Amino acid sequence: MISARQLAFLILRDINRRDSYTDVAIDRALQKHPLSPPDRRFCTELVYGVVRRQRTLDCLIEQLGDRPIGKQPPDLRRIVQLGLYQLRYLDQVPASAAVNTGVDLAKANGLKGLSKVVNGMLRRYQRAEEQGKNILDQEKISLGEQYSFPDWLMELFEQTWGKAETESLCAYFNQNPSLDLRINPLKTSRVEVAQSLAELNLTTTAMAGLPQGLRLGGKTGAITQLPGFAEGWWTVQDASAQWVAQILNPQPEETIFDVCAAPGGKTTHIAELMGDQGQIYAGDRHGWRLQKLAVTQQRLGLTSIKIWEGDLTQPGVKPPVELVDRALLDVPCSGLGTLHRNPDLRWRQTPATIATLLPLQQALLKAIAPLVKSGGTLVYSTCTLNPAENEAQIERFLQDHEDWRSEPFEWTSPQGQTNSVTSGMLTILPHHHHQDGFFIANLKKA
Template sequence: MKNPQKNVREAALDILEAVDQQRSYSNLLLNSFIEKNHIKGPDTALLTEMVYGTIQRKMTLDYYLAPFIKKKLDHWVRNLLRLSLYQLVYLDRIPDRAVIHEAVEIAKRRGHQGIAGLVNGVLRSIQRKGIPSLESIPDPAERLAIETSHPIWLVKRWISQFGFEKTKEMCKTNLQAPVQTARVNELKISREQLLDLLEKEGLIANPSPIIPISVRAVKGNLARSEYYKRGYFTIQDESSMLAAYALDVSPQQKVLDACAAPGGKTAHIAERLENTGEVIALDLHEHKVKLIKEQANRLGLQNITVQVLDSRQANKFFPEQSFDRVLVDAPCSGLGVLRRKPDIKYAKTVEDIYSLKKVQINILHATAKLVKKGGVLVYSTCTVDREENVDSAEKFLEDHPDFEPYPLKLPRPISALANGYYVQIMPQDFGSDGFFISSFKKR
């Protein structure tokens, strides 16, 4: 019988290879691999830790490996060394000899005796001599970039926008595992009742200190709960929950969710409408629209209509002034969710930020026409970059004199961070995703 930990390490290597070679998203790959291979319990935790940890710390690991590698390596060999070094440096519970033995065995199976010898030599040299010090990097920005595995262009950009200390705090927070949070469906159950039911299932969660209808997982995976299937709650980050609050909806209103998939915010709006009125949810892709329908059915929501449509064309499809509220949760660089999708930070470029800003402005321009007089438009992103956030909001107001800033309606203590009509949440503020929300009212 095979050692399950050996399987887990090989699985981790397969996932790392797919992320690098095929540009696959680590979170999607990991979830599908766990389901397909029926990986359970401690093996799930170990696989997740090794995959995310190795990706999160890739630049640091490469810095540590550099003095010990004298020639060009096959891609999978470098990933095997990264994976093994991650365990040696960051995981206390696995003995070094077990890590090195498994790495050598994988190298033999995937390559040949020569590669196995190289892997063994590199890891034993590191074990003997120790990893190089980061203190030898003279430039503070470059040292921070290597220490926290964030591209140097991004670290310098953040330092210019937020200052060194705030950037350092954010980069360090991005290396921490995110807490799983869920939004209670109050049409079916109260938060207190849900916490009791979860406890009876052997899952432990605490009330969120920042969102009155949110819980934070302490033990167990809430998505595996029977009560998730029954539609008692939705897995959603707490920052993301704020978009529906900002819309400030009332029952019977008609709301457009312009970039809706996978449907977490759509469902939250529908719940806040108390299953009255109508939420029209748009997305560009058929398979993503299906996810929104599935959410609505699971939660028992009858006030959601979904449609495949490019929201940049929404003003050609819907009559002007036909919505009380419009949410534009725009496509963005995703730099606020690096704890959940660590591979993003290595793939993004500054050009991406500028091209996404054009898309964001175009969506805002098209959907602004659809807001009724006295109605509200909310613009949000899951990024922290000023260009996509405050600059886009200011540009919108400049281009649309028929709109004015509208004070954000958010729960405390988040409302204390708001700058009138907008708020920038950093990952280190509450342990939630980096997120931006702004609100405008049509005169």
């Protein structure tokens, strides 16, 4: 049977060679090579950890090796990254195990002649740690090297939040994400779900301000195997994402348009809040993503959702409905509020890729505005912390549309304090609120 470390090495190779997304590469490998639950968790931790910390790990390799990292064989780099990640960040792994298994990986993957190089670098790091020496001089390396982020992103965060907040934010992004559930009140209750999970020694915490929210703790294993998933009692959704539909505040028998709906987390939440009574149009330009929405809708037992494939920004495209009471526009964005959950985004996004999103977001706002009734509501949301995609887009929209205004709303912090968001625009900060970074704007049509 393949070991967790060997599979982690193969997954990292797959990510680099095929430009695969981390979660996709992990799922693909685990389907081909099933592991025991503990090994599955360890393998996943290694892969996500190396992807998150790769810039810092590469800085260490530069200091420990005799050759520049660009001249090292890629497989050697991956093996040393795995060893260093265990030595530096995983206290539960004995140093000897991290070193010895690194040597074994080199021998097992065609690098027998370089196994001494692996051993030398890892033992050099181990000795430095035991002697209290810091191989990386904090005064000489950049914040991006220290926290493992690209420099342009650190500059964006520093310009927005300042250095101290940026360091706290990036430290949070280097942790494993929390796991939140949204209970389906049409089938069960939060108490009932908590009791069923407690029987598996899983802890749950009710989330302030979110009647359907439940934070899950403990070693869950495969999520789809937990009690209640197949029955449609709950779905996985971060607390920040749950706030979007809460702020939209849909009412039974209303007509709602979720413009960028797939894969359907917020759409199905809207249906649950309406008691599955009314008309919800779920649109998206990608049919394959809408298929995921259809599967979730069926699992949750919801019937009020009508799926529509289309792109409102394209000329001549007829929307599925003429007028709606409320619309949700959860636009495509850079995802910079979910870097703990999607660690490869920090390496995939660039200023150029973000620049292509801005006109799309503006076009979607312009396209949905006429479809909302007078007195109706439009909620605009992103899972990014980039002001250009957030406040700047709303300010521009309001300048161009005099019949719209921002609408205050109430929001409850995770600590249970309810505040009035008088500007109508809310930014949820991960390191303060312990949930995904989100921006939510509540807009009202005259």
